[in-house]
Amino acid sequence: xxxxxxxxxxxRGLVKRYGDQIAVAGVDLVVGPAEIFGLVGPNGAGKTTMxxxxxxxxxxxxxxxxxxxISVMEDPIEVRRRIGYMPDFYGVYDDLxxxxxxxxxxxxxxxxxxxxxGMIGELLEIVGLADKRGAYVESLSRGMRQRLCLAHSxxxxxxxLILDEPASGLDPRARVEMREILRELRGMGKTILVSSHILPxxxxxxxxVGIIDRGQLLRAGSIRDIEVSLxxxxxxxxxxxxxxxxxxxxxxxxxxxxxxxxxxHGDVAAGxxxxxxxxxxxxxxxxxxxxxxxxxAGYRVTGFHQATSDLEEIFLKVTGQDEEEGAA
Amino acid sequence: MTAAARPMASPRRSAARExxxxxxxxxxxxxxxxxxxxxxFVVLTIYLGxxxxxxxxxxxxxxxxxxxxxxxxxxxxxxxSIGIGIFTVLSFFQLLLVSFIAPAFTTGAISLERxxxxxxxxxxxxxxxxxxxxxxxxxxxxxxxxxxxxxIPISAIVFMYGGATVDDLIRQQVVLLVTALGLxxxxxxxxxxxxxxxxxxxxxxxxxxxxxxxxxxxWIFFSILAQRDAxxxxxxxxxxxxxxNPALAMIDVVAGTEAGNVGGLNGLLGQITGADxxxxxxxxxxxxxxxFQTDDKGNVIGPGSALPGAAVDLSSRPVGGVxxxxxxxxxxxQCAANGGQPIAAVAQPQSAxxxxxxxxxxxxxxxxxxxxxxxxxxxxxAGMRFVFxxxxxxxxxxxxxxxxxxxxxxxPAAPDVPADIAxxxxxx
Numbered sequence: 001x002x003x004x005x006x007x008x009x010x011x012r013g014l015v016k017r018y019g020d021q022i023a024v025a026g027v028d029l030v031v032g033p034a035e036i037f038g039l040v041g042p043n044g045a046g047k048t049t050m051x052x053x054x055x056x057x058x059x060x061x062x063x064x065x066x067x068x069x070i071s072v073m074e075d076p077i078e079v080r081r082r083i084g085y086m087p088d089f090y091g092v093y094d095d096l097x098x099x100x101x102x103x104x105x106x107x108x109x110x111x112x113x114x115x116x117x118g119m120i121g122e123l124l125e126i127v128g129l130a131d132k133r134g135a136y137v138e139s140l141s142r143g144m145r146q147r148l149c150l151a152h153s154x155x156x157x158x159x160x161l162i163l164d165e166p167a168s169g170l171d172p173r174a175r176v177e178m179r180e181i182l183r184e185l186r187g188m189g190k191t192i193l194v195s196s197h198i199l200p201x202x203x204x205x206x207x208x209v210g211i212i213d214r215g216q217l218l219r220a221g222s223i224r225d226i227e228v229s230l231x232x233x234x235x236x237x238x239x240x241x242x243x244x245x246x247x248x249x250x251x252x253x254x255x256x257x258x259x260x261x262x263x264x265h266g267d268v269a270a271g272x273x274x275x276x277x278x279x280x281x282x283x284x285x286x287x288x289x290x291x292x293x294x295x296x297a298g299y300r301v302t303g304f305h306q307a308t309s310d311l312e313e314i315f316l317k318v319t320g321q322d323e324e325e326g327a328a
Numbered sequence: 329m330t331a332a333a334r335p336m337a338s339p340r341r342s343a344a345r346e347x348x349x350x351x352x353x354x355x356x357x358x359x360x361x362x363x364x365x366x367x368x369f370v371v372l373t374i375y376l377g378x379x380x381x382x383x384x385x386x387x388x389x390x391x392x393x394x395x396x397x398x399x400x401x402x403x404x405x406x407x408x409s410i411g412i413g414i415f416t417v418l419s420f421f422q423l424l425l426v427s428f429i430a431p432a433f434t435t436g437a438i439s440l441e442r443x444x445x446x447x448x449x450x451x452x453x454x455x456x457x458x459x460x461x462x463x464x465x466x467x468x469x470x471x472x473x474x475x476x477x478x479x480i481p482i483s484a485i486v487f488m489y490g491g492a493t494v495d496d497l498i499r500q501q502v503v504l505l506v507t508a509l510g511l512x513x514x515x516x517x518x519x520x521x522x523x524x525x526x527x528x529x530x531x532x533x534x535x536x537x538x539x540x541x542x543x544x545x546x547w548i549f550f551s552i553l554a555q556r557d558a559x560x561x562x563x564x565x566x567x568x569x570x571x572x573n574p575a576l577a578m579i580d581v582v583a584g585t586e587a588g589n590v591g592g593l594n595g596l597l598g599q600i601t602g603a604d605x606x607x608x609x610x611x612x613x614x615x616x617x618x619x620f621q622t623d624d625k626g627n628v629i630g631p632g633s634a635l636p637g638a639a640v641d642l643s644s645r646p647v648g649g650v651x652x653x654x655x656x657x658x659x660x661x662q663c664a665a666n667g668g669q670p671i672a673a674v675a676q677p678q679s680a681x682x683x684x685x686x687x688x689x690x691x692x693x694x695x696x697x698x699x700x701x702x703x704x705x706x707x708x709x710a711g712m713r714f715v716f717x718x719x720x721x722x723x724x725x726x727x728x729x730x731x732x733x734x735x736x737x738x739x740p741a742a743p744d745v746p747a748d749i750a751x752x753x754x755x756x
Contacts, residue, residue: 052448056452056709057451057452057709077454077456085452090449092446093357093361096361100357105449107349108453
């Protein structure tokens with residue numbers, strides 16, 4: 001059996017229409033084993049629809065979707081055995097206890113009784129709910145429910161996890177916890193497809209991301225690749241100490257520096273310093289060189305960083321760019 | 329090739345076992361929720377308390393009249409009338425409660441899962457839709473069945489008085505259980521069909537009303553029509569409409585207790601089916617379509633014994649077949665063979681008692697099966713309805729065997745990350 005394993009997720013020309021509306025417009029996506037793939041896009045971009053198609057809850061209008069090489073249309077039951085799905089909105093059976101809830105889903109997946117007993121404890125350990133074993137699901141906080149739902153999607157040890165906005169509605173602490181759990185799961189060799197409309201949230205844990213808007217996959221690849229591909233539009237943020245004349249001088253100095261466009265005047269106060277934002281189209285070496293000469297010129301720099309490392313901006317840029325292209 | 333390693337010993341049996349365990353899974357979960365806390369037990373206790381109270385109340389009401397009646401030789405025996413009275417009241421009261429409770433347990437079965445957004449989680453498991461639906465129905469029926477069976481001891485009080493036999497009680501139980509099954513399945517169907525539980529509940533109770541009252545109204549309407557253009561045989565509306573009527577089935581069961589098949593309920597049933605109960609003692613014997621009046625021992629007494637052309641009083645005897653007139657000296661059997669002169673045609677006689685409840689049971693069971701099948705179809709995600717029936721022979725995933733004819737319109741040769749990752753120059 002030295003056959004190459006099929007990719008965990010493979011879609012080809014995936015299309016899903018709801019009446020006149022097109023939710024997914026021909027997406028080709030490949031996600032390999034043990035990847036954490038983040039789907040990012042604004043609300044209504046088609047993330048949830050794609051995930052539902054992969055979770056065999058929606059039939060695609062056209063195209064093909066395969067999980068572990070199995071078509072979601074030809075053998076949905078076999079696909080379901082290989083995925084754990086966590087929808088963006090879901091309820092819990094609040095008249096059950098935590099362990100009963102997991103036990104129920106384990107039975108649904110045909111997990112044998114001997115394995116169920118030990119596994120429920122392990123799963124609760126992973127998601128940090130071990131002390132809530134006998135509590136009613138009803139009594140759990142939102143973050144805990146989220147983690148319980150994550151645990152439910154793991155009862156049958158699936159190859160692929162499909163998590164639709166797992167961090168939405170969580171407070172920062174719960175968010176961090178969720179991220180830690182996903183990291184742990186990646187360590188266990190699971191492939192994870194996770195969606196969010198907040199790119200930075202994904203960037204910290206994903207091996208690669210796909211940016212999706214209006215049903216189209218605009219970019220896909222590692223965050224680094226995407227960032228690099230967009231570096232040209234980067235904006236540098238330079239925080240300087242000094243009075244108005246110093247700042248004005250720095251502005252002139254910077255506009256004359258290589259790779260720098262017109263200084264966007266920064267009225268942004270960054271502590272005691274004044275922040276200047278400058279468009280910059282050089283690479284990392286050029287950046288370092290700019291900083292070196294800026295300091296050599298005698299300016300007191302308290303901060304120097306690239307604004308586009310803010311992934312939100314990449315995101316806006318990519319989706320915005322698409323809009324312009326669409327208009328043209 | 330990962331999937332091919334699963335044991336495939338005897339697919340049919342293992343599929344059945346899988347289905348059974350899936351149904352059990354759903355039932356366990358549903359019943360865990362249902363019997364959580366005190367609610368289920370309190371409801372059961374109240375139900376049984378009400379029944380007991382009602383049985384006692386009936387006794388208090390009936391006993392004096394029954395004793396009096398038997399003293400003057402009217403009713404056969406006081407004890408039996410008390411028993412029959414209690415049996416009647418309990419049967420109808422239980423029927424009423426079951427008709428209300430059974431749908432209530434199922435109208436939320438699917439729609440509540442939709443409303444609470446738990447359905448997607450459930451459907452994305454490998455559970456077959458059939459197992460989900462059947463499990464839900466059985467879980468609801470398990471509780472109603474418990475209520476019905478738990479009330480047997482109360483109904484069994486009638487055995488102290490007589491009047492109703494064990495057979496009567498068994499019939500009563502069959503009708504109650506089958507009512508729970510049928511109405512429960514109807515509730516389940518509407519629950520699967522309609523997104524909101526409220527609407528599903530309203531529609532379910534509408535359906536229950538149609539079964540109980542609507543069928544009677546339709547039948548009456550038909551019988552008025554039928555009488556208007558009545559010629560000979562067809563004097564009645566199609567009674568099949570009433571086969572789904574729970575009340576009539578219970579009337580049938582209760583009528584079975586009436587001593588000597590004489591009583592108001594028998595008369596009612598007789599009118600519906602066309603059997604003339606007042607003639608039950610004597611009546612009519614038919615040979616093919618030719619009928620003769622008989623005495624209570626089955627001896628043919630007429631109309632052969634009547635003069636030809638003599639008026640045979642049919643108005644009080646709407647019995648079956650063709651009544652013939654024979655010469656007075658001809659023996660009735662010969663008369664039948666020779667074919668006398670038909671003087672009237674009337675409907676086929678049937679025994680009215682025991683007519684409805686078996687038909688009702690079968691009809692409601694059929695309704696339950698249909699409703700469950702439709703519910704299954706409705707639970708499956710739209711567009712994937714037919715996928716689940718396809719036999720899975722090849723579990724190994726071969727490249728799509730031409731079933732997907734549509735090629736992706738864009739970048740057919742690039743299954744990997746789309747090749748159109750924009751370069752940096754595009755953005756400026």
